[in-house]
Amino acid sequence: KNEVEQSPQNLTAQEGEFITINCSYSVGISALHWLQQHPGGGIVSLFMLSSGKKKHGRLIATINIQEKHSSLHITASHPRDSAVYICAVRYGSGGSNYKLTFGKGTLLTVNP
Amino acid sequence: DSGVTQTPKHLITATGQRVTLRCSPRSGDLSVYWYQQSLDQGLQFLIQYYNGEERAKGNILERFSAQQFPDLHSELNLSSLELGDSALYFCASSVNLGPNRDMITVNEQFFGPGTRLTVL
Numbered sequence: 001k002n003e004v005e006q007s008p009q010n011l012t013a014q015e016g017e018f019i020t021i022n023c024s025y026s027v028g029i030s031a032l033h034w035l036q037q038h039p040g041g042g043i044v045s046l047f048m049l050s051s052g053k054k055k056h057g058r059l060i061a062t063i064n065i066q067e068k069h070s071s072l073h074i075t076a077s078h079p080r081d082s083a084v085y086i087c088a089v090r091y092g093s094g095g096s097n098y099k100l101t102f103g104k105g106t107l108l109t110v111n112p
Numbered sequence: 113d114s115g116v117t118q119t120p121k122h123l124i125t126a127t128g129q130r131v132t133l134r135c136s137p138r139s140g141d142l143s144v145y146w147y148q149q150s151l152d153q154g155l156q157f158l159i160q161y162y163n164g165e166e167r168a169k170g171n172i173l174e175r176f177s178a179q180q181f182p183d184l185h186s187e188l189n190l191s192s193l194e195l196g197d198s199a200l201y202f203c204a205s206s207v208n209l210g211p212n213r214d215m216i217t218v219n220e221q222f223f224g225p226g227t228r229l230t231v232l
Contacts (some may be wrong), residue, residue: 033220033221035223041200041225041226041228042223042225042226043202043204043223043226044114044223045220045221045222045223048220048221086155088155098143098145098160098167098168098206099157099160099168099169099170100145100157100221101157102154102155102156102157103154104154105154105155
């Protein structure tokens with residue numbers, strides 16, 4: 001069964017700390033997404049990766065295709081980073097369909 | 113603001129009823145995706161439409177159906193509602209331009225604000 005595992009499930013940090021959230025998947029993928037969901041429920045797409053590394057402000061996402069693993073890093077964390085972070089993958093090598101499989105999410109709380 | 117709109121924001125209905133959720137994608141986006149988020153199951157992919165055609169199907173119940181209209185907006189129809197259908201329903205859109213109709217370029221998805229459905 002194609003699954004997406006995230007760790008940790010819950011993470012509490014102090015403002016300013018460096019944060020890492022991990023995502024593992026079981027078989028080959030063509031894309032991996034990192035999403036952010038705030039307490040109000042809205043979902044924002046942070047990154048879409050198929051290889052290597054991407055950076056946007058204080059957020060960095062990396063993917064290791066051989067190890068089937070991705071990490072989301074937040075540098076100099078801030079209370080406004082408090083949210084659920086969700087990893088999602090597109091299994092398969094391409095084609096016209098685009099089905100995402102989601103991890104269960106990591107609840108991040110950053111205290112001031 | 114992602115540019116994706118969903119209506120209604122909240123919907124409260126009774127078991128056995130039928131509801132329609134509406135999604136308008138970002139201008140220029142050809143693909144629309146529907147997702148269900150419940151407390152016990154998390155986010156689940158339901159269905160994808162690309163330029164009016166169904167392209168991928170996930171864990172969508174037979175009581176649920178969707179379509180994408182010529183103006184690219186999409187509707188998700190939920191019928192014979194059960195208590196367990198209570199969830200957040202998200203729509204997302206992406207551009208998905210490929211070299212031919214059988215290939216979809218991997219594109220970022222933009223999510224709407226969701227419709228919270230409560231079945232009593």
